[in-house]
Amino acid sequence: MSAALLEVSELEVAFDTRRGRVKAVDGLSFRLGKGEIIALVGESGCGKSVAVKSVLKLLPEQTARYEAGSITLDGRDLLGLDEKAMEAVRGREIALIFQDPMSSLNPVLTIGKQIGEAIKRHQGGSRQEIAHRTVDLLRRVGIPAPETRLNAYPHEFSGGMRQRVMIAMALSCGPRVILADEITTALDVTIQAQIIDLLKSLVADAGAAVVMITHDMGVVAGAAERVYVMYAGAVVETATTEDLFSRPAMPYTWGLLRSIPSLDRPVHEPLVPIEGLPPNVALLDGGCRFRPRCPYRRDICAEAEPPLAPAPDGAEGHLARCWGLDPVRGWLRDTDWKTDLGDPAARAQISADAAKIKGGKP
């Protein structure tokens, strides 16, 4: 692992709500090396997007609380910076690309203006220079006839084109880190691969590092070098992409991989969903956070939260959070996750509980 460019360690972010304080990010740690692409993966509601926004301190000030941990960029503590200093970091050193290109561009401003204002904010220049650079950026992201598109409004672009505009905007000031929050989710499948390829080639040219936030394992496999699997606000497993796909260590990751459709699998073999629903982070009880949905659970799982410990394959940087992998008492160390689906009775219980919650009474 190279020296960390962006390092988040033991980050805890909570929100003040009417029902009290709710932790959205609970002990998140990841490191991003120079020019590296990493992925944060997890289901909706696992805290991915909050994690991204917290890096740029874009969470609503009145309700969001940074309770513990640190975020450092090149050794500089971002959490200690005031708003003015953060403004200089945003867009210039760390840029953000959002999930939905339909709603993340301002409908009443031309795209030339929206890209140009970032350049103007951080690097300045005459109007001609800024317009020239904007055209250049649009050309690099593959917008046809960029000179004529400068004065076009977002509604005059298709979804894929808008996402290209967003990428151009993120790249405009040559940031060292790009946070890409579900950037392909709102796009057609045919466009998704194009956008990922575009992003990969552009960041390679620019030497930028990327944190991809996604729930799509396909995107992860195609783009990321290292993966952090998040569950209920915390990292539950991390490994290089290859290790994670070939030797996933803990039951939640198994579940994620089993629920991907694959062409090499026999057609009659059904997909295996992860039973149950993601937990309400307000109600975590101190045990393993995946336990309520885990068909391999045992008594110890309710007693304490397992630490992020080296996985059984012994690969460097492969860590997982599961009591079943404990070198001494672990009962999952030799499980073949593809065939062993855990205890059928436990599975039935989990889906019965989930049905009850869906029915209304939690």
Place this chain on the structure above:
Amino acid sequence: MVGYFTRRLAAAAVVVVLVSIIAFAIVSVLPGDTAAALLGEEGARDSQRYEALRVELGLDQPLVVRYANWVANAATGDFGRSLRTGEDIGAAILSRAVPTVQLALMALAIAIIIAIPVGVMSAVYYRRWPDNLGTLFALTALATPGFWFGIMLILLFSVTLRWLPPSGYIPFFVDPLGSLKLMIMPSLALATGFTGVLIRQVRSSVLEVLNEDYITTARSKGLSRSTVLFGHALRNALLPVVTLVGLQLGGLFGGAATVETVFSIPGLGRLAVDSIFYRDFTMIQALMLVLALSVLVASLLTDLIYSRIDPRIRRG
């Protein structure tokens, strides 16, 4: 853009025709006719005079022909003569319209000048004390009847402090300063309720826009809070506000009636009130058409402004 505006104009033309039919019909279905009203109860008994007047006024002709005549004349600005004063209706309305338009425009300006800063402040300091203060102000304005507020203003500024003249009217082009001095209190009185509504609208619309993704995008570029607020949020937030202003402009003309009465301003509102009291049918007919037209013009202007702010409308 041109196509869009032409379509809006065509739609407005349809509305004008409908309004003219309704205005004409209301007067036609009233018991008694214009001739009877002109002659009075006694005079109408004299059937010879009555019939002669009916022929003179064209009342002996079929309804459709009368409507066609009325519309044809109205189109040239000839609405006939007032039953009450005998003056030319077109000229009367024109001269009375000037004070009302001045009053409405001043009230509109006051409302906008107060409501945008207060509403934006309320939204930015959501649920903190500036917001509470702004909300209190808005609800108070909303709950205050304009004519009562007008009387209070007269009491304070004319009777007690003797700063401003209590009532009357001077045309703006004759004596601008004197005209403004006379009109400032009526405008404030007319603006009260509208200002309250507008503050609430600006507040909720800015609040909504501040939660949009593109605001986060703008902030993620490193723009300062004020650039984000004024450069990105305000323009989007003003879209529904423009609509509201357009819709309420008609209401301002209506509300002018009481305020004009309180401040003795010879405007359209008072003309309408007087005409209704005296059953001046021909005048009421013409006033209905003119007021409906002014609302239509206001809404057309609104659409025009709207399309200037929102590029998505321009292509229509």
